[in-house]
Amino acid sequence: MSADASVGALSERTGFDAYRDARAIIRLIQCSRCSYPLRVPVTLPCGNTICRMCLPRSHVRAGISYPANQERQEGFTCPFSDCTKEHSLADSNPDVVLGKVLELIGEEVAKCKTESSEKPMLLEEQAVVHPSMASSGLQFDRPRSRVLHGGRLLATYTFAEMGELAFNSDVIYKPLYDDEDGGLALDMMLLDRLKEVVRNEFDCQVCYALMLNPVTTPCGHTFCRRCLTRVLDHSLLCPLCRRSLSISPALTNEPNNERICRILATICPEHLASRTETVTREEQGALGESQVPLFVCTLSFPSMPTFLHIFEPRYRLMIRRTLETRTRTFGMVSYNRTREPQGNLGTVEFREYGTLLRIINAQMLPDGRSLIETVGVSRFKVKDWSILDGYVVGSIDRYDDISLVEEERIEAAETDPARRSNANGSSSPTAQLDHLSTRDLLDIGMNFIRRMRDNSAPWLHQRVLEAYGYPPEDPALFPYWFASVLPISEHEKYKLLPTRSVRERLKITARWVRRAESQRWYSGTCTVL
Amino acid sequence: MALPKRIIKETERLMAEPVPGIKAIPHEDNLRYFDVEVHGPSQSPYENGIFKLELFLPDDYPMTPPKIRFLTRIYHPNIDKLGRICLDVLKSNWSPALQIRTILLSIQALLGAPNPDDPLANDVAQRWKEDEPAAIQTAREWTRMYAVSENR
Ligand SMILES: [Zn+2]
Ligand SMILES: [Zn+2]
Ligand SMILES: [Zn+2]
Numbered sequence: 039m040s041a042d043a044s045v046g047a048l049s050e051r052t053g054f055d056a057y058r059d060a061r062a063i064i065r066l067i068q069c070s071r072c073s074y075p076l077r078v079p080v081t082l083p084c085g086n087t088i089c090r091m092c093l094p095r096s097h098v099r100a101g102i103s104y105p106a107n108q109e110r111q112e113g114f115t116c117p118f119s120d121c122t123k124e125h126s127l128a129d130s131n132p133d134v135v136l137g138k139v140l141e142l143i144g145e146e147v148a149k150c151k152t153e154s155s156e157k158p159m160l161l162e163e164q165a166v167v168h169p170s171m172a173s174s175g176l177q178f179d180r181p182r183s184r185v186l187h188g189g190r191l192l193a194t195y196t197f198a199e200m201g202e203l204a205f206n207s208d209v210i211y212k213p214l215y216d217d218e219d220g221g222l223a224l225d226m227m228l229l230d231r232l233k234e235v236v237r238n239e240f241d242c243q244v245c246y247a248l249m250l251n252p253v254t255t256p257c258g259h260t261f262c263r264r265c266l267t268r269v270l271d272h273s274l275l276c277p278l279c280r281r282s283l284s285i286s287p288a289l290t291n292e293p294n295n296e297r298i299c300r301i302l303a304t305i306c307p308e309h310l311a312s313r314t315e316t317v318t319r320e321e322q323g324a325l326g327e328s329q330v331p332l333f334v335c336t337l338s339f340p341s342m343p344t345f346l347h348i349f350e351p352r353y354r355l356m357i358r359r360t361l362e363t364r365t366r367t368f369g370m371v372s373y374n375r376t377r378e379p380q381g382n383l384g385t386v387e388f389r390e391y392g393t394l395l396r397i398i399n400a401q402m403l404p405d406g407r408s409l410i411e412t413v414g415v416s417r418f419k420v421k422d423w424s425i426l427d428g429y430v431v432g433s434i435d436r437y438d439d440i441s442l443v444e445e446e447r448i449e450a451a452e453t454d455p456a457r458r459s460n461a462n463g464s465s466s467p468t469a470q471l472d473h474l475s476t477r478d479l480l481d482i483g484m485n486f487i488r489r490m491r492d493n494s495a496p497w498l499h500q501r502v503l504e505a506y507g508y509p510p511e512d513p514a515l516f517p518y519w520f521a522s523v524l525p526i527s528e529h530e531k532y533k534l535l536p537t538r539s540v541r542e543r544l545k546i547t548a549r550w551v552r553r554a555e556s557q558r559w560y561s562g563t564c565t566v567l
Numbered sequence: 568m569a570l571p572k573r574i575i576k577e578t579e580r581l582m583a584e585p586v587p588g589i590k591a592i593p594h595e596d597n598l599r600y601f602d603v604e605v606h607g608p609s610q611s612p613y614e615n616g617i618f619k620l621e622l623f624l625p626d627d628y629p630m631t632p633p634k635i636r637f638l639t640r641i642y643h644p645n646i647d648k649l650g651r652i653c654l655d656v657l658k659s660n661w662s663p664a665l666q667i668r669t670i671l672l673s674i675q676a677l678l679g680a681p682n683p684d685d686p687l688a689n690d691v692a693q694r695w696k697e698d699e700p701a702a703i704q705t706a707r708e709w710t711r712m713y714a715v716s717e718n719r
């Protein structure tokens with residue numbers, strides 16, 4: 039709603055003033071249709087608020103056959119010029135927290151009135167011609183004036199309560215008594231009480247802190263956007279009234295409660311600022327560069343794709359947070375089924391070596407699940423871990439191959455003809471592999487793949503090649519591709535992750551080939567080693 | 568890991584405005600773990616008993632309910648030998664808008680109104696249905712044996 043530019047400007051100033059800003063403060067609680075202080079406020083699905091009695095006449099909505107319940111059949115055209123959509127009556131329930139706050143404000147004002155001695159003041163309405171005036175229900179022939187009591191704040195509230203101060207109008211104040219300081223003291227007291235009401239009542243019932251980016255549900259209950267999203271990860275019921283919520287769990291189409299946002303930004307800007315800062319810090323902590331979220335799920339390899347279906351609440355949260363980071367990466371570690379000790383970590387649920395995955399495509403389904411397409415970035419080793427909001431986070435060390443110089447040195451040493459003849463006497467199959475050149479080791483794998491494709495092995499089906507691509511020529515990457523497509527146990531494949539050289543990896547893949555050939559399972563049928 | 572503001576506030580409120588007949592005190596070294604005492608409601612077989620429970624707030628609390636268990640032995644159709652409690656709000660009917668205070672009140676209410684039709688302790692529930700006065704008598708005896716301080 040753009041009805042009032044001056045409130046927007048006001049919210050940007052930190053210091054506001056009961057005397058100077060009295061008019062703007064009262065406007066925060068006025069209905070933009072009837073101009074009275076909001077009576078039974080209803081916050082519509084578009085985030086705008088109106089009195090229940092100011093809702094336009096409802097009509098039977100056309101073309102709605104699902105869901106076929108009576109309440110949803112009735113609707114009205116939204117009176118706000120920035121919306122004008124059709125809302126269902128079922129989605130337009132009283133805004134519970136706002137209603138309570140308005141009631142409490144009314145009580146505080148009433149108390150103030152009895153406390154105020156005679157401090158008459160002339161209030162003259164100054165009509166402001168505003169483009170959105172047309173939508174306002176109050177049409178005045180000419181501005182009104184009244185002699186009212188109290189400080190400016192109290193008198194302005196009274197003016198609005200009498201239905202004589204149009205939402206868009208300004209007020210000119212002319213005190214009719216000498217002691218203007220007395221009126222000011224009254225205003226300050228009233229404002230302090232309003233602040234207290236606002237601070238106490240606008241606490242979110244999930245996080246117990248001031249509502250941040252409040253979203254009001256169709257049932258009329260308000261929560262922080264962040265809290266409501268987390269709630270919806272677990273259940274589609276409203277936490278307060280348990281009615282089922284007809285909103286999409288990601289809250290993509292649910293705007294903030296505009297009215298509550300403005301009240302908080304105006305009445306307690308310092309609180310709102312510190313709350314925003316805390317949440318930003320928390321989210322950064324959750325996403326911090328040193329701490330990486332770890333998904334305990336499957337084996338993934340560098341440069342290879344991994345497709346994930348995310349449905350568990352804790353992982354939904356993890357993926358959402360990851361999507362908000364610059365790098366969009368998280369760690370994938372495989373489940374430690376055999377509960378083998380993992381180095382310094384001891385016996386943990388997951389294996390200590392994993393792969394950093396970058397999200398390249400995320401499809402959020404309307405029910406909150408998501409389909410995620412990732413690609414392996416690099417390997418890591420988990421140094422330490424803890425639990426954050428139900429999922430594992432770890433501090434990790436990047437884990438890379440040795441330098442090329444070192445790689446060459448090892449190959450030269452192992453393929454040295456002198457050493458080779460020495461070992462000839464007792465040449466086990468593995469010892470033989472040790473003496474092959476790195477290129478030859480790669481060829482064992484490449485040739486195997488070629489033969490398998492010629493034999494139309496089912497595990498090399500076109501579908502598989504479309505998902506993982508054709509075997510990479512790069513010897514450093516070939517083993518990762520090979521492991522992604524070869525039907526052997528995870529336990530065996532995991533051996534690639536802790537390797538430190540290309541040669542070491544290619545020896546592992548060559549051994550897989552030798553073993554496969556000896557078992558002859560590869561010839562057609564798909565048996566798992 | 569920092570304790571969420573919600574848990575801090577709940578704890579503060581539990582301390583500042585304790586519920587009559589209910590005590591919940593967090594461990595100093597683990598603020599998510601509470602020692603709980605619930606007084607048996609008057610007019611119930613658990614009257615005069617003080618029942619000890621343990622309560623733990625899991626990592627994703629309040630998205631998931633607290634984990635609660637009776638430590639004191641109790642004869643009740645909805646509480647089993649291990650102290651586990653059959654209470655809908657601790658399971659499928661949990662809502663993040665509930666809190667430690669409301670959950671403990673529900674447990675106290677459960678002591679006042681056993682529900683043998685939704686049993687956890689099957690043998691107790693059966694007895695409760697077949698011979699209620701006898702079951703209540705046993706519940707009274709157990710309360711005296713295990714939950715009244717002179718006898719502990
Ligand atoms: Zn609208
Ligand atoms: Zn109105
Ligand atoms: Zn919240």
Ligand SMILES: [Zn+2]
Nearest residue numbers: 257259276279
């Ligand atoms: Zn609700």
